Amino acid sequence: MRSLKWKLYLGAALVGMFICLLVVIFQIFTLLASVVGGSEETTPSNLPPAMVSEAVLQYQDVFLEAMKEYGVSEEYLPVLLAMCMQESGGQGNDVMQSSESKSGQIGTITTPKESIFQGVKYFASLIESAELSGPSDEDRLKVVVQSYNFGGGFIGYADSHGGKYTPALALGFSQMMAMKMGWNKYGDPLYIEHVWRYLQTSTDGDAGVSGAGEFKIPVINPVITSGFGPRWGTNHRGIDFGQPISTPIGASQAGTVEFASFGQSGSGFGGFGNCVLVNHHNGYWTLYAHMSVIKTSVGQNVKVGQIIGEVGSTGDSTGPHLHLEIRTEKMGGQVDPYPFLYPS
Template identity: 35%
Template sequence: MAEAAAHAVKAVFGALMAGGGAVLVILILIVGIIGGAAFLGNSQSSEALSAEVLAHTPAIQRYASEFGISEYVPVIQAIMMQESGGRGTDPMQASECPYNTQYPNTPGAIQDADYSIKVGVQYYADCVREAGCEGPQDMDKLKLSLQGYNYGNGYISWAIRNHGGYSKANALQFSQEQAAAHGWSRYGDPEYVPHVLRYYSGGGLFAGLFGNGQLVTIAKSQLGNEGGQKFWSWWGFTERQEWCACFVSWCADQAGLIQSGAVPKFSVCTDGKNWFQNQGRWQGAGSMPSPGAIIFFDWEHDGTCDHVGIVERCDGTTVYTVEGNSGDAVKERSYAINSDSIMGYGMVVY
């Protein structure tokens, strides 16, 4: 995380200075001081995800997209980390979820990790919607959705009706009341929210500099660049090339994603597409991509990849992108999610 932070800060500051953004740099320094104080005052720090959780991330991304919560991938990773560390055949501990129709609804009954992820993500999507969570940075409602995943989403409606939302106190109250009503010694984990959030770093002041938002932030810092010399010369070319892939690779390099092996360095669109497909990190056209995914296009509809960009966001019907060499400039674009020019997406495992 420290290395990724260094890359992100270097890229953003470099972009601002290149654009003569001295005033913005001063503002960022001020924000940094405030943010530093916020971090010092927060006893929680983001703990590392296990190799097992990272290995499951492509499945998490796939099902998060399918169920309309693609921006919550880091949250789901944190849930999985708390539930199982990514180990076992039921890494989301989703056997008791109502969407589990293939195995008994008893703890640990699911015997298929991919199915566990599908069931768990689908159920968490319900929790997000019932909590009214507007995004992963909507921390109050995010906490409500998390506790709902642990207790069952009946807690969410109860907490809203009786207390206006989540609190540690009412999470404990609900646990005690449910345990007493069922004659059990305990019910769920009243500390589930802080237990999950120790693995989640997406709700802080600098959320746009890390994880999925990092690549988007760097790409957007280059909006307005014309000609692309900065990108194709960085790649090693001595004269102008079609530079959309060079732009994506440059952004990935600035984010530390090439060094980490999350994104290849490529100058030919087909090479990038093939790499993601060979790595099992390919998401088909028509699905909902996560911010920071790599989007590949086929303008001629002949099966050959012609263009590439970076997904900024997707609202379920429209995909918004940042692209190099779009009219020989870095521009924001948008497409219908079912556009027949979209070949698919490379999923970036952060």
């Protein structure tokens, strides 16, 4: 009898061990499947990555936390980062300019996290009001994003005019509200254009650089508005090309991007606005300053002519232009770019 009981106990133990082994094997296969297949599931958005400054990117985790809190899909992260870039460039406390949506007054938000949470909460309410199915419905998404600037009333206005966003619709609403309020202007009727410029669809475009020099001229139809040397009682350390806003800027030589952000005071790039520094690994660096949009990121290897940004007037600038420097040191050693661009 004892022998039989012992055999039964042993058999039950073996069966239990076998079941546990099957459970462990199943969990391992499930984990492997999630790792192998996870790359497709983590990028469901049709929106391209947001090409924004490091000052904005530092808040990405805060955005994700707020989006989880208010039930906003991670698919919307690129557009929210682009909105933050347009609202503040990641500078100051109210980085999403969301005080008015919270209290009806400007300046009532005192921390970036509070601003982001309020901005995402308001964005979530606009998604619900517009019955937006997802970012793939770009026309309706633009209605929501424009409403972030105009207020939720724009959704009803859009619904009464076909339901889709158009620039003419935004301008009409802005003019109607300005007249109603007795103001000179109402909101930013170009808000969509200003936000969408940070949603880069390609970083491999060619800016059409030209020239026979060691370094290529980084813009098409170049017009030099200021040369290297003494200027206004100071020493101008580069060449300025007067260009329309949004003119593509190409890399003058192949290299690696070492800085791509808004030049804050004390960073060594203060006054340059949105700027990019490229190391060409031959003893030279090039700096491209005052961009409206940065279209590259630190660590990226760029080819000659590859678009790295667009002409603007950010930072200490009196008008749209590209300030180009050629340096023999990362943080200095500027030399006259002219002989490198226009060899005699």
